[in-house]
Amino acid sequence: MADRVPGFNTLAIHAGAQPDPATGARATPIYQTTSFVFDDVDHAASLFGLQAFGNIYTRIGNPTCAVLEERVAALEGGTAALAVASGHAAEFLTFHALLQPGDEFIASKKLYGGSINQFNHSYKSFGWNVVWADPDDLSSFEKALTPKTKAIFVESIANPGGVIVDIAAISAIAKRANIPLIVDNTMATPYLWRPIEHGADIVIHSATKFLGGHGNSIGGIIVDAGTFNWVGDERYPLLSKPRPEYGGMVLGETFGNFAFAIATRVLGLRDLGPALSPFNAFLILTGIETxxxxxxxxxxxxxxxxxxxxxxxxxxxxxxxxxxxxxxxxxxxxxxxxxxxxxxxxxxxxxxxxxxxxxxxxxxxxxxxxxxxxxxxxxxxxxxxxxxxxxxxxxxxxxxxxxxxxxxxxxxxxxxxxxxxxxxxx
Known part of the structure; x- marks a missing residue:
C-alpha cells in the first residue's frame, strides 16, 4: 500500500504509530520519562546542535508526543506539528515565533473569550499588539493591515457563536500582504474542515476539546502547513536570520517546509517550557482514533x-x-x-x-x-x-x-x- 494515500479514518488510527519495537505493544506506549540516554558524546552533540533528530528531554520532545504530532499533521495535511500543554500554549508559541516587540497581528472579533483576553491583555506585556477585524466584513481585514502586521488569526468555526469564517477569502488577503494566516480549527477538527486546503499557513488546536474528546486531558497542537516562505524575510528573524543558539543556523533554510514547527519547538517550547505530558498525549491519541x-x-x-x-x-x-x-x-x-x-x-x-x-x-x-x-x-x-x-x-x-x-x-x-x-x- 506504499503508493496509496490512506483515508481519514485510517490516518486517525494509524498515522505516526507502529508496534513498539522493544515489546511489540500495539498501542502507543506512554514514555513517562524526563530524559533519554545518548549513544555517545558525538550523538549528544549532534542532537543539541540540531544536526540529528532524536530525543533529549521531554520538555523538548517525547516519543508519545511525537506520535500525536505526526497524527494531527497527517489529518490536517501539514508537514509537521508540535504538541504542547494547552490550546493557549499553542497560540502563545505560535506568536512567539512570529512577533517582535511593537509588532501587530490582525484577529477576528469572533473568537473564544479566553483568546480575546489573552490578545487584549497578556500579549501587551510582550509588546505584541492585536488589531481587531470583523469576519463578516472582509474589507476590515484589508483596512487593518499596516507595515507592522505580521499575521492574521481566525477560528474556522468561531466559539461560541458558530460563525463560519471565509478562510479562502481571508487567505487571499494574507497572501497579498505576504503574511501567514493562522487558523484555530478546534471547533471543526480536520474531520469537518481542513483549513490548509483553503489557504491556512498554520493551524492550531486546543486538543483538550474534540481531538481528545473525553474531557480528561488538556493539550494543544501547532501544525505547520509548509506553505509560507520564511527564507530571506527579515520580518521573521527567528526563522530567517542566523540563530546564535545553534551556531548561526538559519532555521528557514535548514528545515524548509517544516521550519515553523521546528522554530516553535527549539526556540519556543525549549525555552518557555509548556510541554505536554506523555500521559495526556496518550489519552488524546486514544480519543483521535474515534x-x-x-x-x-x-x-x-x-x-x-x-x-x-x-x-x-x-x-x-x-x-x-x-x-x-x-x-x-x-x-x-x-x-x-x-x-x-x-x-x-x-x-x-x-x-x-x-x-x-x-x-x-x-x-x-x-x-x-x-x-x-x-x-x-x-x-x-x-x-x-x-x-x-x-x-x-x-x-x-x-x-x-x-x-x-x-x-x-x-x-x-x-x-x-x-x-x-x-x-x-x-
Missing amino acids: LPLRMQRVSDSALVVAKHLASHPAVAWVSYPGLEGDRYHSLAKRYCPKGAGAVFTFGLKGGYEAGVKLVSKLQLFSHLANIGDTRSLVIHPASTTHRQLTDEQKVAAGAGPDVVRLSIGLEDPADLIADLDQALAA
Whole structure:
C-alpha cells in the first residue's frame, strides 16, 4: 500500500504509530520519562546542535508526543506539528515565533473569550499588539493591515457563536500582504474542515476539546502547513536570520517546509517550557482514533437539537450554521459539508435572567467551561467564559447577555431535547 494515500479514518488510527519495537505493544506506549540516554558524546552533540533528530528531554520532545504530532499533521495535511500543554500554549508559541516587540497581528472579533483576553491583555506585556477585524466584513481585514502586521488569526468555526469564517477569502488577503494566516480549527477538527486546503499557513488546536474528546486531558497542537516562505524575510528573524543558539543556523533554510514547527519547538517550547505530558498525549491519541465517528455523530445530533429549539416558543433565535435559514449556512455547505459541528448558541426571550435560569434547571447537560466532550455541556458565556469582556465585546464575540451555548455530546438527541424542554418549562 506504499503508493496509496490512506483515508481519514485510517490516518486517525494509524498515522505516526507502529508496534513498539522493544515489546511489540500495539498501542502507543506512554514514555513517562524526563530524559533519554545518548549513544555517545558525538550523538549528544549532534542532537543539541540540531544536526540529528532524536530525543533529549521531554520538555523538548517525547516519543508519545511525537506520535500525536505526526497524527494531527497527517489529518490536517501539514508537514509537521508540535504538541504542547494547552490550546493557549499553542497560540502563545505560535506568536512567539512570529512577533517582535511593537509588532501587530490582525484577529477576528469572533473568537473564544479566553483568546480575546489573552490578545487584549497578556500579549501587551510582550509588546505584541492585536488589531481587531470583523469576519463578516472582509474589507476590515484589508483596512487593518499596516507595515507592522505580521499575521492574521481566525477560528474556522468561531466559539461560541458558530460563525463560519471565509478562510479562502481571508487567505487571499494574507497572501497579498505576504503574511501567514493562522487558523484555530478546534471547533471543526480536520474531520469537518481542513483549513490548509483553503489557504491556512498554520493551524492550531486546543486538543483538550474534540481531538481528545473525553474531557480528561488538556493539550494543544501547532501544525505547520509548509506553505509560507520564511527564507530571506527579515520580518521573521527567528526563522530567517542566523540563530546564535545553534551556531548561526538559519532555521528557514535548514528545515524548509517544516521550519515553523521546528522554530516553535527549539526556540519556543525549549525555552518557555509548556510541554505536554506523555500521559495526556496518550489519552488524546486514544480519543483521535474515534474522531471521525464522534464528529459525525455530534454534528448530526446538534442539527436535530438546533431544529427543535428553533421552533420552541421560549427561544428567540438559534445560531447554528447547519440550519438552512442560518446566515452562515452557505459557507458551511462549502467548507464543512459533512456537518457544522457540535457547538451552537441560542437566545431566550427572557434575556439574561432566563438564560441563567435555564442553565440551573438542566439535568442531563453538564454546566461547565468546556466543549467537545462525550457528554453534552451547557454554559452562559456572558457570566463565565466571556465575563472579562466589555458588553460591546461580548456582543461582537457572539456572547451577548441572552446567549446560551450548548456543546452536544453522544447521548440520544431525544433525551437532550427532553432535558431542554423540562428546563424551559420550569
